[in-house]
Amino acid sequence: xxxxxxxxxxxxxxxxxxxxxxxxxxxxxxxxxxxxxxxxxxxxxxxxxxxxxxxxxxxxxxxxxxxxxxxxxxxxxxxxxxxxxxxxxxxxxxxxxxxxxxxxxxxxxxxxxxxxxxxxxxxxxxxxxxxxxxxxxxxxxxxxxxxxxxxxxxxxxxxxxxxxxxxxxxxxxxxxxxxxxxxxxxxxxxxxxxxxxxxxxxxxxxxxxxxxxxxxxxxxxxxxxxxxxxxxxxxxxxxxxxxxxxxxxxxxxxxxxxxxxxxxxxxxxxxxxxxxxxxxxxxxxxxxxxxxxxxxxxxxxxxxxxxxxxxxxxxxxxxxxxxxxxxxxxxxxxxxxxxxxxxxxxxxxxxxxxxxxxxxxxxxxxxxxxxxxxxxxxxxxxxxxxxxx
Numbered sequence: 196x197x198x199x200x201x202x203x204x205x206x207x208x209x210x211x212x213x214x215x216x217x218x219x220x221x222x223x224x225x226x227x228x229x230x231x232x233x234x235x236x237x238x239x240x241x242x243x244x245x246x247x248x249x250x251x252x253x254x255x256x257x258x259x260x261x262x263x264x265x266x267x268x269x270x271x272x273x274x275x276x277x278x279x280x281x282x283x284x285x286x287x288x289x290x291x292x293x294x295x296x297x298x299x300x301x302x303x304x305x306x307x308x309x310x311x312x313x314x315x316x317x318x319x320x321x322x323x324x325x326x327x328x329x330x331x332x333x334x335x336x337x338x339x340x341x342x343x344x345x346x347x348x349x350x351x352x353x354x355x356x357x358x359x360x361x362x363x364x365x366x367x368x369x370x371x372x373x374x375x376x377x378x379x380x381x382x383x384x385x386x387x388x389x390x391x392x393x394x395x396x397x398x399x400x401x402x403x404x405x406x407x408x409x410x411x412x413x414x415x416x417x418x419x420x421x422x423x424x425x426x427x428x429x430x431x432x433x434x435x436x437x438x439x440x441x442x443x444x445x446x447x448x449x450x451x452x453x454x455x456x457x458x459x460x461x462x463x464x465x466x467x468x469x470x471x472x473x474x475x476x477x478x479x480x481x482x483x484x485x486x487x488x489x490x491x492x493x494x495x496x497x498x499x500x501x502x503x504x505x506x507x508x509x510x511x512x513x514x515x516x517x518x519x520x521x522x523x524x525x526x527x528x529x530x531x532x533x534x535x536x537x538x539x540x541x542x543x544x545x546x547x548x549x550x551x552x553x554x555x556x557x558x559x560x561x562x563x564x565x566x567x568x569x570x571x572x573x574x575x576x577x578x579x580x581x582x583x584x
Contacts, residue, residue: 304340304372306393309442311336314472320431321438324471332472334444334496338562339373339398348524349559350551351375352544353447353476353500355402356536357392358382363536370541371548372396373558377447377476380404380436381416389440398560399443400476403436405451407480415450422454426463433467444562445474445496447533456483468495474565478533479503496565504534504544513543524556529564 313327314336324333355377357364367376368391376392377400378385389399404415406422418432436446445468454460455477465486468475474496477486490497501523504516516532523530534540551558 304396306337306339306396306398306442309337309390309393315441318434318438320434322441323434323437324441324443324473326470326472332568334472334474334562334565335567337393337398337442338444339375339396339560341373341559341563343563343567345557347555347557348521349529349563350520350524350556351498351529351531351559351561351564352504352548353377353400353478353531353533353561354536354541354544355400355447355449355478355533358385358388360536363538363541364388366538366541367536368392368395368397370397370545371558373560374544374548375400375476375561377402378440378443379449380418380439386440389442393442398562400445400447400561401436401439401443402449403433403446403451404449405454407450408453410450410453413450420451420454420460420464422457422460426460429460429464430467433464437471443473445476447476448478448480450480452481455486456481458485458489461485462489462493465489465493465495469493474498474562476500476531476533476561496562498531498561498564500533501530502532504532505537505540508537508539510539510543513540514547517543517547521551521554521556529559531561531564 310322310324311327311331311333313329314324314331314333315322316325317323326332327336351373353375354367354370356379357367357376358379359382367374368388372395374397376397378389378392379402382388392399404419406419407413407415410419410421418435420429420432424432448455465475475486475490475498477484477497477499479500479502484499486497487499489495502516502520504520505513506516507513513534520530520532534544548558
């Protein structure tokens, strides 16, 4: 082999070796470039691509639920009901409420404000009660409403002498509303007391000063009706008493044991009651009282007291009189007792009234014992019984 051939072989061999090396080098460089690219991509996109790798390669476990909920779950919104559609209750419908109990007519039921403009006129002494042009009478208009269809025996209580003592008057006003309250016409703040009594549901009487048998040792005051005065003079004094206040159903005795026994003197006064649509409650100051027969003859609504509950002002005596009053009501259908504004009398009446319903009786205002216009007197047992005494 010539030197030239030999050189050619060596050259070719060297080229083959170089080409292989170059190819190998290129492979190494390519691998290094790929690794570099991957490394660069990891560094530049790690925040964005890490979750994807985590999700694909290693799933993260769910977060544990908190021990106590932070907020209540919000329910999905409900579609609003149509305007005319009834609301859908979220809970089961409740049963209907029980029927209301039978109303207790002895509780407070405010009466209408007084005076009624149609039932007053202005006279020389002031405003006086009158029968309205429509025939309404003050004793009915100002009376406490009462269900006369109630067939239970009726027991009425009248507490007299109210007004001068503020404590006693307020204690009487705190009694059940069906108790009738009688006010002293000389009392200060009389109009205020009467308004408060009526607001508490009490019908009201005015006490009428009349001559007692031992006058003037016992003097009912400067406007006392006297047997020594003329009928006009007594009516003038009556007008003064009636003008003191408005809203009362009638009048009752304030002493008067001599005056109520004289038909001559009492008849003109009773005629005024008739004229003005008022009732009269005879406190039975005298066994010789002519009030019952006179009222029947003149057509005046009148109730006669069956007993004075505190003639003996001891606890046991008052309790006995109240029990006797119940017995009178059971026998006759109705009974009326009169008591004075003694603290003990008011206390015993309050306690007694709480148990009256257990006796199958009803506490009634005094006006509920008087016959209504057009009612035969015999229909009201209390008037017939009292008139026969």
